Amino acid sequence: MHAPSLPDRSIEAYATVTDGDRLERLQSLAETLDGVRVLHVNSTATGGGVAELLRSIVPVCVDLGVDTDWLVVDADDEFFEVTKAIHNGLQGSGAELTEAMKATYRDVTERNATEIEDEYDVVVLHDPQPLGTIDRLENAMPNATFVWRCHIDLTAPAAEHLAFVSEYAKRVDRAVFSRAAYRGEIDVPSASVVHPSIDPLAEKNRSLDEGTVAAERDRLDPLSFDAPVVAQVSRFDPWKDQFGTLEAYRRAREAVPDLQLALAGGMAGDDPEGMELYERVAREAVGDPNVHVLTDLPDATVNVLQRESDVVVQKSLREGFGLVVSEALWKRTPVVGSDVGGIPLQVEDGENGYLVAPNDVSGASDGVVALIEDERLRTTFGANGREHVRERFLLPRQLADLLEVFVEALELDG
Ligand code: UDP
Numbered sequence: 001m002h003a004p005s006l007p008d009r010s011i012e013a014y015a016t017v018t019d020g021d022r023l024e025r026l027q028s029l030a031e032t033l034d035g036v037r038v039l040h041v042n043s044t045a046t047g048g049g050v051a052e053l054l055r056s057i058v059p060v061c062v063d064l065g066v067d068t069d070w071l072v073v074d075a076d077d078e079f080f081e082v083t084k085a086i087h088n089g090l091q092g093s094g095a096e097l098t099e100a101m102k103a104t105y106r107d108v109t110e111r112n113a114t115e116i117e118d119e120y121d122v123v124v125l126h127d128p129q130p131l132g133t134i135d136r137l138e139n140a141m142p143n144a145t146f147v148w149r150c151h152i153d154l155t156a157p158a159a160e161h162l163a164f165v166s167e168y169a170k171r172v173d174r175a176v177f178s179r180a181a182y183r184g185e186i187d188v189p190s191a192s193v194v195h196p197s198i199d200p201l202a203e204k205n206r207s208l209d210e211g212t213v214a215a216e217r218d219r220l221d222p223l224s225f226d227a228p229v230v231a232q233v234s235r236f237d238p239w240k241d242q243f244g245t246l247e248a249y250r251r252a253r254e255a256v257p258d259l260q261l262a263l264a265g266g267m268a269g270d271d272p273e274g275m276e277l278y279e280r281v282a283r284e285a286v287g288d289p290n291v292h293v294l295t296d297l298p299d300a301t302v303n304v305l306q307r308e309s310d311v312v313v314q315k316s317l318r319e320g321f322g323l324v325v326s327e328a329l330w331k332r333t334p335v336v337g338s339d340v341g342g343i344p345l346q347v348e349d350g351e352n353g354y355l356v357a358p359n360d361v362s363g364a365s366d367g368v369v370a371l372i373e374d375e376r377l378r379t380t381f382g383a384n385g386r387e388h389v390r391e392r393f394l395l396p397r398q399l400a401d402l403l404e405v406f407v408e409a410l411e412l413d414g
Contacts, residue, residue, distance in 0.1 A: 001041070001071040001072065001073060001074060001112050001115040001116060002045075002071065002072055002074060003069065003070060003071055003072070004045035004046075004051075004055070004070060004072055006055065006058055006059045006062075006070070007055065007056075007059060007202075008059060009056060009059040009060045009063055009201070010060075010063050011023065011026065011027070011060055011063050011064050011396075013201055014060075014200075014201065014394075014395065014396050017200045017201070017390065017394060018390070018394055018396045018397075022396045022397060022400060023396060025400050026064060026396055026399060026400050026403070027064065029400060029403040029404060029407060030061075030064035030065050030066050030403065031065075032403075032407050032412050032413065033066045033403060033406060033407065033410075033412070034065065035067075036066065036067065036121045036122060036406065036410065036412075037067045037068075037069075037118070037119070037120045037121050037122070038061065038066060038067065038068045038069070038120060038121065038122045038123075038124065038406065039068075039069050039070075039071065039116070039118075039120040039122070039123045039124065040054055040057075040058060040068070040069070040070045040071070040124045040126065041070075041071050041072075041073065041116075041123065041124070041125050041126065041130040041133065042054060042070075042072060042073070042126035042127065042129065042130060043072065043073045043075070043080070043083065043126075043127065043129035043130060043269075043270040044072060044269040044270040044271075045072045045269070046266075046269060047235065047266045047267065047269055047270075047271070048235060048270070048271070049151065049196065049320070049321065049322075049323045050126050050127060050151055052198075052199075052202075052204075052323055053196060053197070053323075053398075054070050054126070055199075055202070056199035056201075056202055056395055057395065057398070057399055057402070058070045060395065060399060061399070061403075066403070069118070069120075071116065073108070073109075073112045073129060073130050073133075074112060074115075075108045075112070075270075077272050078104055079104055079105065079108040080129075080269075080270045080271065080272050081272050082097075082101045082102075082104050082105050083105070083128060083129045083270065084270075084271060084272060084273060085097060085101065085161075086105075086128045086161050086164065086165065087127070087128065087152065088239075089157060089158040089160065089161025089162075090128065090152050090153075090154055090157045090158070090161050090162065090165065091152060091153060091156075091157070091239060091318045092156045092157060092158060092318065093158065094158055094161055096160070097160055097161060097164055102164065105132055106132055106135070108132075109130065109131070109132030109133045109135070110132070110133075110135060110136055112130070112133055113132075113133035113135070113136035113137050113140070114136060116133075116137065116140070119140075119141050119143075119144070120141060120144055121143070121144060121145065121410065122144065122145050122147060122406050122409070122410065123137060123141065123144050123145070123146050123147070124147045124148075124149050125146065125147070125148050125149065125172070126149045126151065127149070127150060127151055127152060128150075128152075128165050129270060131148060131165065131168040131169065131172075132168055134146055134168055134171055134172065135168075138171060145173045145174070145406075145409045145410055146171070146172040146173050146174075147172060147173065147174050147175070147176060147405065147406075147409065148168075148169055148172040148174075148175045148176070148188065149175075149176045149194075150169075150175055150176065150177050150178075150182070151178055151196070151320045151321065152182070152320050153178075153179070153181075153182045153318055153319070153320055153341050154177075154182050154183060154184035154185075154186050155181055155182060155184045156184070157184065157185075157186075162184075162185070162186060165186070166186055166187050169186055169187065169188050170187045170188060170189065172188065172189070173189060173190070173409055174188070174189065174190050174191065174192060174405065174409050175188035175189075175190070175191045175192075176191070176192045176193070176194050176402070176405055177191060177192075177193055177194075178193070178194070178195060178196055178320055178321045178342055179193060179195070179341075179342060179345070180193050182320075192405045192408075194398060194401040194402055194405065195321070195342070195345060195392065195393065195397075195398065195401070196321045196323060196342070196393070196398060197326070197393045197394050197395045197397060197398035197399075198323055198326045198327050198330060198389070198393060198394065198395065199394075199395045200330060200394050200395065201395075202299065203298075203299040203300055203303065204299040204300075204302050204303050204327065205303065205327055205330055205331070206303070208300065208303060208304065208307070212300060212304075213304055213307070213308070216300055216301050216303070216304035216305075217304060217308060219301055220262075220292075220294075220301065220304070220305060222289075222292070223260060223262055223292045223294075224260070225308045225309075227258040227259075227260060228256055228258060228259045228260065228310050228372045229259075229260045229261075229262060229308070229309045229310055229311075230249060230252070230259065230260070230261055230262075230309060230310065230311045230312070230313055230368050230372070231261070231262040231263075231264065231305050231306065231309040231311075231312050231313070232245045232261075232262075232263055232264070232312065232313045232314060232315065232324075233264045233265070233302055233305065233306060233312070233324045233327075233328075234263075234264075234265055234314070234316070234324060235265055235266060235267070235271060235274060236265045236267065236273075236274045236275075236277040236278040236281060237271065237273060237274065237277065238273070238277065238317075239316055239317050239318045239319070240265075240314075240315070240316050240317075241315045241316060241317050241338075241358070242263050242265070242277070242281045242315075243281070243284065244315045244317075244359070244361055244364070245261070245263065245313050245315045245364070246261065246263070246281070246284060246285065246291070247361045247365075248313065248315065248361045248362075248364035248365040248368060249261040249291070249365070249368070251361065251362060251365035252365040252368045252369050252372070253290070255369045255373070256369060256372050256373070258290075259290065259368075259372065260290040260291070260292065261290065261291045261292065262292045262294060262305060262309065263281060263285070263291070263292070263293050263294065264294040264295070264297055264302065264305055265278060265281075265293075265294070265295060266295065266296055266297075267295070267296075278293070278295060281293055302327075303331070306324075306327055306328045306331050306333055307331040307332075307333065309328075309333055310333075310371065310372050310378060311333065311334055311335070311336060311367075311368050311371045311372060311378075312324070312325075312328035312333050312334070312335045312336075313335070313336045313337070313364060313368065314335060314336075314337040314338065314343060315336075315337070315338055315358070315364055316337075316338050316340055316341065316343065316358065317338070317340065317358045317359075318340055318341055318358075319338070319340050319341035319342055319343055320341055320342060321341065321342030321345075322337070322341065322342050322343050322346065325337055325342075325343055325346040325347060326346050326389045326393040328385075329346060329347075329352055329353070329385030329386065329388060329389045330385070330386060330389040330390075330393075330394075331386075332379075332382030332383065332385060332386050333382060333385070334352060334353045334354075334371050334377075334378055334381035334382055334385060335347050335352070335353035335385070336353055336354045336356065336364050336367035336368055336371070337353060337354075337355060337356075338355070338356060338357070338358040338364075339355040339356065339357055339358065340358050343355070345392075346388070346389070346393065348384070348388060351381065351384045351388075352381045352382075352384040352385035352388055353367070353371075353381060353385065354367035354370070354371075
């Protein structure tokens with residue numbers, strides 16, 4: 001296990017983006033949790049939504065006075081191939097889980113659990129990767145409350161993968177899902193729902209001065225914002241359907257000949273499939289100078305890409321939540337997204353973007369064209385998107401929901 005380095009965050013800074021009642025509620029929950037030690041465990045310090053959430057939530061908790069640590073599992077590719085198969089299986093289609101794969105999972109989670117030296121009152125295990133640590137931790141910390149924060153949609157899992165994960169999940173004290181429906185059939189003692197959020201003060205989401213925007217636009221050259229741009233920002237992952245986005249772009253280009261497509265994606269440390277998919281997407285894009293496949297962009301560049309694009313697309317086939325949707329809406333960029341997972345919580349069809357069925361390439365293309373061709377519509381949708389995210393998907397709201405779960409689980413008087 002290792003502890004990632006964290007940025008500085010102060011709760012007071014959020015007063016510029018959220019209302020005072022919410023901040024007061026947070027302070028009061030933090031007081032209730034005075035003296036409680038919290039540990040978050042996940043499987044990567046960078047890349048993907050969970051790392052993104054923890055990078056902000058952990059330092060804000062510390063600033064609020066809640067004693068909070070974050071540890072990341074140490075493992076090699078063999079383990080992450082197993083956990084990616086589990087992740088895919090929980091979403092409906094993953095490689096078979098052999099006895100050898102299960103043994104790898106048990107060995108690595110056991111070894112990582114032995115490296116946790118301190119004792120905690122609340123241990124939050126994020127997603128299936130660190131869940132197996134409970135085997136050892138429930139004995140090492142008999143008084144701790146275990147929370148499984150599941151960011152995955154469990155509504156249509158493969159039975160074999162669900163059965164494997166359930167053996168661990170049923171032993172936590174409480175599970176937390178991103179939507180009520182996600183709990184599916186899994187056997188957990190009790191469940192809460194907490195919608196994720198973005199951090200409006202993070203480099204990726206904060207407002208930028210003109211000079212920075214200009215410099216980042218230059219960095220993205222030959223992509224040019226002087227002509228229409230549609231972008232998708234996602235890990236290279238089959239569920240994110242970059243090929244569907246490419247096809248939607250090709251159709252949209254028939255109506256908008258100078259349209260450009262930016263497909264920006266990173267490789268998360270716990271996702272061994274990424275490189276292969278990236279190479280396939282890059283090969284598919286070769287020959288079209290208006291398609292830009294971009295990797296490992298710094299956060300300020302992602303910020304500018306989401307901010308300056310005319311439309312953001314999120315054509316996922318399954319999606320736990322899809323932080324990238326709120327990230328774009330917060331920057332006043334309308335989103336054409338699939339009607340799956342957490343996307344419909346964020347995209348309000350005809351208000352801040354368009355929702356299309358996950359396989360509806362021509363619907364996605366029509367949505368893109370409608371927005372590219374109508375600047376006033378983009379401005380209206382952009383303003384609506386900003387307010388929708390301000391109300392529901394900023395960090396102080398999520399953090400208050402999470403701290404409430406801790407207060408309830410510990411049966412403290414909040
Ligand atoms: N991300 C990034 N650079 C990339 C691709 C993704 O910084 O090239 C970030 C993205 O901005 C978002 C997170 O990774 O903050 C992805 O979270 P999301 O919930 O959308 O999807 P996940 O990867 O967790 O399935």
